[in-house]
Amino acid sequence: MLPIVLLSVFGIVLLFLGFLKSKAILLPATLLCLLLTLVVNFIDWNKNYVYFNGMLKTNNLSMVFTAIVLGSAFMVVALSSSFTENEESQPAEYYGLILFSLVGAIMMVSFENLIMLFVGVEILSVAMYVLTGSDKRNLRSNEAALKYFLMGAFATGIMLFGMALLYGATGSFTIAGIGSYAANPQVGLSLLLYVGLLMLLIGLLFKVSAAPFHFWTPDVYDGAPTIFTAFMSTVVKTAGFAALFHLLSASFTGVYAFWWTILAIITAITLVAGNVTAVYQNSFKRMMAYSSISHAGYLLIGLAALGSQTKQAIVFYSLAYSVATISAFGVLLLVAQQRSTQTITGEGNIAENFDSFNGLARQNPLLGFAMTVSMLSLAGIPLTAGFWGKFYMFSTAVERGQIWLLVVAVLMSAVGIYYYFRVIIAMYFRDGATEPIQVAPFYRYVLLAATILTLGLGIVPGVLQGIF
Amino acid sequence: MLTLFLILFPVVAATLILLIGGSERTKQIALVATLVELAGAGYAFAVFKPDATSQFAFDYPWIGSLGIRFSAGIDGISVLLVLLTGLLVPFIVLSTFNRNYPRPATFYALMIYMQAALMGVFTARDGFLFYLFFEAALIPIYFLAAMWGGENRVPVTFKFFIYTIFGSLFMLVALVYLYYQTPATAGATHSAAIVDFYKLKLTPEAQNWVFWAFFIAFAIKMPVFPFHTWQPDTYVESPTPATMLLAGIMLKMGVYGLIRFILPIVPLGMETWGKTAIILSVIGILYGAIIAIRQRDMKRLIAYSSFSHVGLMAAGVFSQTETGMQGALVQMLAHGINVVGMFFVADVIFSRANTRQLDQLGGITQSTPKLTVYFMIMLLGSVALPLTNGFVGEFLLLHGVYTYNPYLGLAAGFTIIFGAVYMLRMFQKSMFGATTSRTESFADLTTSESWVLIPLVFMVFWIGIYPHSFLNVTEPAVANLMKYIGTTAVSMK
Secondary structure (H helix, E strand, C coil): HHHHHHHHHHHHHHHCCCCCCCCHHHHHHHHHHHHHHHHHHHHHCCCEEECCCCCEEEHHHHHHHHHHHHHHHHHHHCCCCCHHHCCCCCCHHHHHHHHHHHHHHHHHHHCCCCHHHHHHHHHHHHHHHHHHHHCCCCCCCCHHHHHHHHHHHHHHHHHHHHHHHHHHHHHCCHHHHHHHHHHHHHHHCCCHHHHHHHHHHHHHHHHCCCCCCCCCHHHHHHHHHHHHHHHHHHHHHHHHHHHHHHHHHHCHHHHHHHHHHHHHHHHHHHHHHHHHHCCCCEEEHHHHHHHHHHHHHHHHHHCCCCCCCHHHHHHHHHHHHHHHHHHHHHHHEEEEEEHHCCCEEEEHHHHHHHHHHHCCCHHHHHHHHHHHHHHHHHHHHCCEEEEEEEHHHHHHHHHHHHHHHHHHHHHHHHHHHHHHHHHHHHHHHHHCCCCCCCCCCHHHHHHHHHHHHHHHHHHHHHHHCCCC | HHHHHHHHHHHHHHHHHHEEEEECHHHHHHHHHHHHHHHHHHHHHCCCCCCCCEEEEEEEEEHHHHHHEEEECCCCCHHHHHHHHHHHHHHHCCCCCCEEEEEEHHHHHHHHHHHCCCCCCCHHEEEHHHHEEEEEEEEHHHHHHHHCCCHHHHHHHHHHHHHHHHHHHHHHHHHHHHHHHCCCEEEECCCCEEHHHCCCCCCCCHHHHHHHHHHHHHHCCCCCCCCCCCHHHHHHHHHHHHHHHHHHCCCCHHHHHHHHHHHHHCHHHHHHHHHHHHHHHHHHHHHHHHHHHHHCCCCHHHHHHHHHHHHHHHHHHCCHHHHHHHHHHHHHHHHHCCCCCCHHHHHHHHHHHHEEHHHCCCCHHHCHHHHHHHHHHHHHHHCCCCCCHHHHHHHHHHHHHHCCCCHHHHHHHHHHHHHHHHHHHHHHHHHCCCCCCCCCCCCCCHHHHHHHHHHHHHHHHHHCCCCHHHHHHHHHHHHHHHHHHHHHHHCCC
């Protein structure tokens, strides 16, 4: 509750700070308020509160998700200096929008009422539409924003329709109300419940870019400024999965038999579509877009096999994924900026291709190492956080006996190694530009922190256990 | 606690080497570190009490609520492999003393990290810890091969990496499945201890697919026909020290896995599919040997010979006889020693003559008495001449396969004849005959080079003449395992 208030107030204050002549204060101010919010978030630890007549509820799980979202945002903002130093940019607006979008994300992880879920999704999405198009002289950025907006609005419409149908079936918008109605499937549930649930799922699956609702993802991720792509692929995904988990586990366990097959099929399609298409990309950024689709697939395994392990699995996986993704985009940001020889071509920004990473590890061992660790983590190699994320996900499937889904996931993990290692090969085994890339000290610390976090969680994954 | 030292000391040493950075001294520091490790492994071997228990063990909770423990120890199955890992790495380091690899700190640190992971694989007593080390061993060897390898190294090592990871992912699925079958223990939902996996009574259907999940992982690692296609190219393209690590120690991870996991956990799966597996192994023996006969490149020839030899080890394990298993354990040690010696000789010849093609070599014996003698002894060990180390292992293995099925035993026995053919052909073409333009001024071994081969030659004879000191150590554990397999298989029916 306090985080929502704080972020809203700070967001407005930041917009006013934009009137100042010196823009240098904006970045530290944003970081400071994110840090403050992160601390304040934990004030209610081990207590359950209900706010606004049962609209929002906070508990340890929602606080952990909030912390992941805020932490991701903190790291993204910390890496954003290079983009916002641009003369044409309007950092006050960007940071303001980021804070507002976080309000939406926090609502998505702590809703108790479908209305709040809708409001949260919309706050988050609208801010993202604007940020996607923030590189306003760039045609691809504009295209991406428009595409994202049109498709996103359509998906939201479907989601809202689903909520209306659910209300029709159950007479309630609350999680508990729907849950108690759906808990007795044997008495004959209204058809509206099933249709409504399906439409609601489609809307949310669109936001987390699960196949076959993923077609917007590559273009939007590719067109958006890299820093906002990092934000989108971590914060939106974490919040989306937190919402899906809360919805399915609290309201719809009664009709598990109905939705698990649908979700399992979507999972398999997502895994195959994301991983196989990623193999054919030449642009690292586009590859990361498909990789984010494939990771949506791994996260969906936990939902399709909803059980005692799922909560654990989703928290761990989204944390591991977010940290590794931010660190990868952080390196890409530097490389694309300093290796760019010409601007955008029809094929996109060629400085974002795999070739730009050639020889990077020799000139900048730290960047190379950070990138390697994050790629290993995304590929799920042991001793990184990503391995345990996959491990927990696979455990949920084994617990439910969904071996066929597991086999698909395993095969696709092997495919994943192929494209993640292309970067490592380029960095270590190919020759490229000889002058090292300049890295600001603060930037270096953020990348180092992400790397240490990934390795640390890989070596002692137990630290996250039993705290929520 | 000794086990913990054996795993952690190389990690610490390698990290220090990285921190100090590359210099003239890096080689010496690496050698000292690996010698300390050898002392530890040798001490473990010397004071190991020959019984079926796990010794020098330690056990800490790692992921408490999941019941996954950091638990390792040395038993009769792993003691020879621990010795092998400790023994070979110092000689591999020593074999590089005449070479100057660029970025030496990274090079030696990766080698020593690799050693730590291998020690972990052979001593892990927890299924997931085993998996972790199994995968962790792959990262350093991949970088070693891909950064310092030959011309075509990048695609070749990439294939190797994806191939092996692909296999071990199946093992991960099997491990997770087994883990969920174990009953709840105090304070944890399940247990991942390997001994708890042994107690499981799986259904025949489950045993069948778990068998294949493990078999594919280990078959790719060894490799067994038809999963071997990554191997010859990787061995040839890797720098020689990496090839030695791969052929000398890493492929033993596969054989070890067969003994540790497949035999005791899925005896019914073995009953159904064991015959298929042993036939694949025997095909590999003959196939590898026949291809080796036709090879022109020394390194490639040794690679195929290694493929052939490891097929015999797998067949011996799958024969499920005590002699076969004992043979596999001794042969793993012997083969590791021989193959490192052979690759080293190939490397010495390459460094002098700048070629490994047999038709461009010849007449080397005339100026190199030391090299000739050591090369001959290593070679005789490889072709399993009596009184050398190869004989003990191969004899026991063939006896085991013969007991299982006389025809398969006969087919596998051809390995001795074929082995002699390709090895002696290699020796004849490279060492005898007229000198060529490339071998005219061929210098004999330097002191440091001799000191790589002398201890290995010593080991060839020790194992060959008095194998009792090694067989004795493994015997109780193998007998115990065989008894266990016999009773569980019966009780599951």
